[in-house]
Structure formats: structure tokens, C-alpha cells
Amino acid sequence: GIQVEQSPPDLILQEGANSTLRCNFSDSVNNLQWFHQNPWGQLINLFYIPSGTKQNGRLSATTVATERYSLLYISSSQTTDSGVYFCAANLMDSSYKLIFGSGTRLLVRP
Amino acid sequence: NAGVTQTPKFQVLKTGQSMTLQCAQDMNHEYMSWYRQDPGMGLRLIHYSVGAGITDQGEVPNGYNVSRSTTEDFPLRLLSAAPSQTSVYFCASSLARGQGGSDTQYFGPGTRLTVL
Numbered sequence: 519g520i521q522v523e524q525s526p527p528d529l530i531l532q533e534g535a536n537s538t539l540r541c542n543f544s545d546s547v548n549n550l551q552w553f554h555q556n557p558w559g560q561l562i563n564l565f566y567i568p569s570g571t572k573q574n575g576r577l578s579a580t581t582v583a584t585e586r587y588s589l590l591y592i593s594s595s596q597t598t599d600s601g602v603y604f605c606a607a608n609l610m611d612s613s614y615k616l617i618f619g620s621g622t623r624l625l626v627r628p
Numbered sequence: 629n630a631g632v633t634q635t636p637k638f639q640v641l642k643t644g645q646s647m648t649l650q651c652a653q654d655m656n657h658e659y660m661s662w663y664r665q666d667p668g669m670g671l672r673l674i675h676y677s678v679g680a681g682i683t684d685q686g687e688v689p690n691g692y693n694v695s696r697s698t699t700e701d702f703p704l705r706l707l708s709a710a711p712s713q714t715s716v717y718f719c720a721s722s723l724a725r726g727q728g729g730s731d732t733q734y735f736g737p738g739t740r741l742t743v744l
Contacts (some may be wrong), residue, residue, distance in 0.1 A: 519687070548725070551733060561718065561735035599694050604670060606733070614659060614730055615686060620670040 520545045520609050524619035531595045531626050539590040539622045541605035548608040550581045550588045551616070564590070566604075595626045597607040630654050634719050634736035641648055641743045642707040649704040651719030658724040659731075660702040661686070662694065664715040665738075670707050671718060678724050707742045716740050 521544040531537055541550070549568040555561050565572050565579040567588065572579055576595075581588040592599055602621040609615055635650045640724060650742075653660065661676035663686075673686030675698040693705040706713060717739045723731040 542742055549730070553733075553735075559738055561720075563732050563734065566732045585650060606671075607635065608730055614676060614684075614724065616661065616676075616733065617673065617687070618670040620662075 519606060520547070520617050522605060522607050522617050524603075524622050526622060527620070528623045529625070531624065533597060533626055533628050534593060535626075536591070536593045537595060537624070538594060539603055539624075540591070541588040541590070541619055542605075543586050543588075543607045546586075547583065547611040548610045550583075550608075551606045552579055552590050553604045553606065554599075555604065555621070557601055559591050561604075582593070590623075595624075597626045597628055600624055600626050610616040632719055632721050632734050632736035634717075634739050636689065636739060637737065638740050639742070640705075641741065643710060643743060645709050646705065646707055647709065649706075649717055649719075651702045651704065651736060652700050653702075653721040653734070654700065654701060655721060655734070656701070657721035657734075658699070660696065660719065660721045661733075662692070662702070662704045663715075663718045663720065665718060666715050674704065674717075706741075711743045714741060714743045 519592045523542045552564040567581045577592045578591045604621045606618045632653045659717040663671035675694040677683045719736040720733045722733045
């Protein structure tokens with residue numbers, strides 16, 4: 519089945535720093551989504567981004583479907599950005615299965 | 629809108645017991661799914677449904693049953709609980725796009741299950 523790999527697995531930043539999280543997927547996908555899981559366990563959808571670039575405040579994401587990767591950019595990080603960031607991909611096989619990567623755990627220090 | 633709701637929030641079972649985890653959404657979403665999250669790991673798909681009367685297996689379906697009699701509800705049944713099923717369970721819903729793609733996923737708050 520499809521492999522969804524995220525890097526780095528762990529990341530520690532000082533408040534105000536920028537970072538880039540990467541998501542690679544092994545097969546062609548219908549769509550790619552990014553999620554943030556906060557320290558209380560709640561999962562929030564950040565981006566639905568099958569291709570191209572989107573921005574939402576300090577966060578932006580880019581998916582290059584032909585090269586099978588997506589990037590999540592966090593600028594001017596804040597302590598509230600801490601948590602785990604997941605990407606998830608839908609296979610382009612009409613199955614509707616959404617497969618998650620193992621996540622990047624981010625800690626932003628004040 | 630309440631979004632996606634899950635009950636209970638916490639549950640402790642003994643090995644061999646059965647139970648049902650409830651999931652409901654009020655957004656008229658066709659696609660609903662169940663995931664489990666084990667410590668330090670990502671989410672693994674258990675079962676999913678693209679509409680009432682339609683269900684299919686995900687990555688880790690063994691030991692779990694589902695049914696979808698209405699658009700709103702998607703319960704997950706553990707037939708005979710095992711310690712390996714200790715996990716946090718998340719339900720999610722979205723619109724279903726054509727050609728097998730799901731739209732933006734909305735997650736419930738999760739159910740923390742411990743099997744002794």
C-alpha cells in the first residue's frame with residue numbers, strides 16, 4: 519500500500535523561528551491534507567492541498583504532486599504551535615482511504 | 629453545529645468484554661471513518677464508509693465491526709476486547725469527492741480505551 523513518510527520526526531524551535539516540515543508519499547494521490555494535533559489530543563485540519571500552494575496566516579503549504587511531496591511552512595513560530603503535525607494522503611485508486619504519516623512532533627520554546 | 633461527537637470519552641474494559649464506541653456528525657457528510665492512535669504513532673485507519681449501507685475495511689480492521697444505517701451515525705463495535713486494542717480512537721467525517729477522494733476531514737475529540 520501507499521507509504522506516507524514525514525520528516526523530521528522531532529523538531530525543537532525557539533519562539534520566532536521558522537521551520538519546514540516535509541511529507542513524501544509513494545504513489546499518486548487524489549489529495550493531501552495537513553493536520554495539527556494539539557497537546558490535548560484534538561486534531562485540527564490545517565490544509566486541504568492536492569496541489570499548488572496555500573497560505574493561512576503564519577502557515578503555508580505546498581504540494582508538488584508530480585514529485586510526490588508536500589511541505590508545511592511555519593513562520594515566526596509561537597508556543598501555541600507546539601504539538602504533532604500529520605500529513606495524510608488519499609490514494610488515486612477510488613478507495614477513499616486516507617492514510618496518515620507518523621507525524622512530526624514540534625516543541626516551540628519561549 | 630456540534631460537528632463530530634464521540635462517546636464515551638474514556639472507557640475501561642476487561643479482556644473479552646464487548647462494547648460500542650459511538651460517533652455522530654451533523655454536517656451531512658457522506659464519508660465517515662474510524663482511526664486508532666497508539667502512543668507516539670500516527671493514525672491507522674480501521675474502517676470507513678462512503679454512505680449509509682456502505683462500509684469498507686481500512687489498514688487494521690481485525691477485531692472491529694462497523695455499520696452505517698444512517699448518514700449521521702457510524703458506531704464502532706469491539707466484539708471481544710483484547711489488551712492490544714488499548715488505544716485512542718478517533719472518528720472523522722468529510723464530504724466525499726468524486727473518484728475516491730475525501731474532502732477536508734473533521735475529527736471528533738477521541739475515546740481513550742483501556743483493555744485490562
